[in-house]
Amino acid sequence: MIDMVSNPNYNSSLVMRAxxxxxxxxxxxxxxxxxxxxxxxxxxxxxxxxxxxxSVKGYTLTRRLVRRFIPRNPLLDGYLCQSxxxxxxxxxxxxxxxxxxxxxxxxxxVIYLPHASTPISIPFYHPPVEGVAFLHHPSQSTSxxxxxxxxxxxxxxxxxxxxxxxxxxxxxxxxxxxxxxxxSTLATHGRxxxxxxxxxxxxxxxxxxPTLQDTYLRLKAAHSHxxxxxxxxxxxxxxxxxxxxxxxxxxxxxxxxxxxxxxxPPEKGKRPWVGFVDVGCGNGVLVDxxxxxxxxxxxxxxxxxxxxxxxxxxFSTTSTITTTTTTTSSSTxxxxxxxxxxxxxxxxxxxxxxxxDNGRNDELRGVDIHNGxxxxxxxxxxxxxxxxxxxxxxxxxxxxxxFIAIPCCSYNLSGDKFRAPVPSHQTASGSAYAALCAWTENxxxxxxxxxxxxxxxxxxxxxxAVLGRRRMAVDTNSAHGGxxxxxxxxxxxxxxxxxxxxxxVGKCIGLVKGWGGKCH
Numbered sequence: 001m002i003d004m005v006s007n008p009n010y011n012s013s014l015v016m017r018a019x020x021x022x023x024x025x026x027x028x029x030x031x032x033x034x035x036x037x038x039x040x041x042x043x044x045x046x047x048x049x050x051x052x053x054x055s056v057k058g059y060t061l062t063r064r065l066v067r068r069f070i071p072r073n074p075l076l077d078g079y080l081c082q083s084x085x086x087x088x089x090x091x092x093x094x095x096x097x098x099x100x101x102x103x104x105x106x107x108x109x110v111i112y113l114p115h116a117s118t119p120i121s122i123p124f125y126h127p128p129v130e131g132v133a134f135l136h137h138p139s140q141s142t143s144x145x146x147x148x149x150x151x152x153x154x155x156x157x158x159x160x161x162x163x164x165x166x167x168x169x170x171x172x173x174x175x176x177x178x179x180x181x182x183x184s185t186l187a188t189h190g191r192x193x194x195x196x197x198x199x200x201x202x203x204x205x206x207x208x209x210p211t212l213q214d215t216y217l218r219l220k221a222a223h224s225h226x227x228x229x230x231x232x233x234x235x236x237x238x239x240x241x242x243x244x245x246x247x248x249x250x251x252x253x254x255x256x257x258x259x260x261x262x263x264x265p266p267e268k269g270k271r272p273w274v275g276f277v278d279v280g281c282g283n284g285v286l287v288d289x290x291x292x293x294x295x296x297x298x299x300x301x302x303x304x305x306x307x308x309x310x311x312x313x314x315f316s317t318t319s320t321i322t323t324t325t326t327t328t329s330s331s332t333x334x335x336x337x338x339x340x341x342x343x344x345x346x347x348x349x350x351x352x353x354x355x356x357d358n359g360r361n362d363e364l365r366g367v368d369i370h371n372g373x374x375x376x377x378x379x380x381x382x383x384x385x386x387x388x389x390x391x392x393x394x395x396x397x398x399x400x401x402x403f404i405a406i407p408c409c410s411y412n413l414s415g416d417k418f419r420a421p422v423p424s425h426q427t428a429s430g431s432a433y434a435a436l437c438a439w440t441e442n443x444x445x446x447x448x449x450x451x452x453x454x455x456x457x458x459x460x461x462x463x464x465a466v467l468g469r470r471r472m473a474v475d476t477n478s479a480h481g482g483x484x485x486x487x488x489x490x491x492x493x494x495x496x497x498x499x500x501x502x503x504x505v506g507k508c509i510g511l512v513k514g515w516g517g518k519c520h
Contacts, residue, residue: 001186006018006020010189011182014072015072016071016213017209023063024065048115049081049115051064051066052113052115054085056087059107059108060087061087064084066115069081069123071123071125077125081114084113085109087111089107108136109134112131114126114129128169129159129160130161132182133157134154134156134183138151153183203454207253212249219248224242233283233306242459243459248290248293251290251295257270259273273295276295278300278381279344280301280382280383280388281383282383284299284311284339285307286381288311291338297338299338300339303341308339312338312339340368344388344391348372348395354505363513364512374395374401376399379403380395380401383404384407384408393444394413394495396449397448397490397491398487400487402469407433407440407466413495414500414501416503416507443494443498444468446490447494449472450469451468452466452467
């Protein structure tokens with residue numbers, strides 16, 4: 001039951017989460033009766049946070065807490081506080097915490113009391129009632145000897161008292177449907193616990209859920225309307241915009257722990273911010289949001305998108321970057337486009353692959369090319385960049401750049417579609433995506449990264465982020481980003497073991513000529 005209290009989003013897609021703002025198990029003294037509202041000037045101004053209480057005959061109150069519902073769209077649905085009361089049946093022995101959750105030997109009740117006085121003040125995601133109760137008690141049927149007793153769960157509700165201005169509900173079936181859904185969800189989770197269910201996916205390993213979601217709501221309010229209404233692509237803006245806003249929220253919070261901006265006093269344990277480069281930036285939304293939030297950087301892709309002209313009105317189809325193989329900075333000078341049409345042809349490739357024949361060079365004449373060398377400590381972003389996913393940890397190691405890679409489609413280092421090999425620790429029945437993520441992690445570890453992972457809260461099944469910010473060992477300095485000859489040798493060894501990138505330039509030519517389908 002505690003899991004259901006902590007995660008009201010299990011019951012409604014309109015709710016993002018609930019924050020517990022007071023718990024009797026952590027603070028035995030209830031908030032003062034005079035402090036009935038939150039301070040002025042906050043987004044929760046005027047909110048009633050005083051715990052409610054009701055007496056239930058034959059039951060003893062064991063715990064009280066107050067939670068605050070955080071809606072997914074605060075502009076449409078308001079915040080709401082709710083008291084959650086846990087009772088156990090009198091005269092029953094056992095651990096109080098177990099009985100309060102309905103796992104002890106006797107009956108128990110959990111009551112939800114919204115901090116609202118009228119149905120009209122209840123947000124849509126909450127049933128329009130004065131209270132909801134879940135009764136958990138031993139059933140009349142006998143259980144098998146040696147087994148735990150059978151229990152019955154039922155749901156009850158207390159309607160608001162009628163007033164002279166009360167009107168019948170416009171949809172009389174809505175409340176019974178909500179109550180049935182609440183009960184069936186609780187029963188499903190209860191059965192899962194009894195059968196030993198263990199959660200396989202763990203979110204919020206690097207950034208806490210409230211921090212991430214609060215930043216996302218701020219970004220959503222600041223940028224979503226502009227981005228959705230000006231969408232120039234043929235794809236669904238709701239998916240791409242909100243997905244990139246969530247990724248931006250994660251990066252902003254992550255970077256805030258690692259860096260400080262120029263002009264700010266140095267902070268212990270943090271580096272000065274250098275900039276970011278989004279390799280395979282696609283529609284450019286992520287670059288746009290990060291820059292507007294004060295994080296300098298730029299992105300490039302093999303093909304220009306329609307959205308670039310909307311996001312960057314001064315964009316010119318003629319790039320200011322030279323057409324030779326070049327190393328570009330992690331920030332942009334005044335007047336330079338921060339979304340650029342470029343191909344990535346890493347300098348790590350064998351000379352025969354890079355130089356090719358004269359005909360191949362003619363195919364690339366007039367095309368801007370990046371050689372995969374970045375200024376040290378530039379943060380590399382590889383967000384569903386397909387062909388560039390596997391290259392990201394290698395190039396990051398070569399230039400001493402932290403990175404994030406969010407794999408999507410499986411491509412090897414030659415740019416060919418492939419099924420990533422199943423690692424030894426993964427069963428053969430594992431998904432192709434799990435194998436791709438494991439392969440990306442393995443590449444990073446082989447070139448010396450201490451890999452961190454986060455399962456992002458984005459509207460996509462391709463939601464695993466592989467991050468590298470720390471090295472396994474410190475090598476002597478060299479010309480390549482200060483990492484040392486040992487790192488370059490290690491990266492070249494991994495590249496050779498993965499096929500040497502043979503055919504990469506040919507795939508790049510295909511992207512330029514339109515043969516290659518999707519582009520990085």
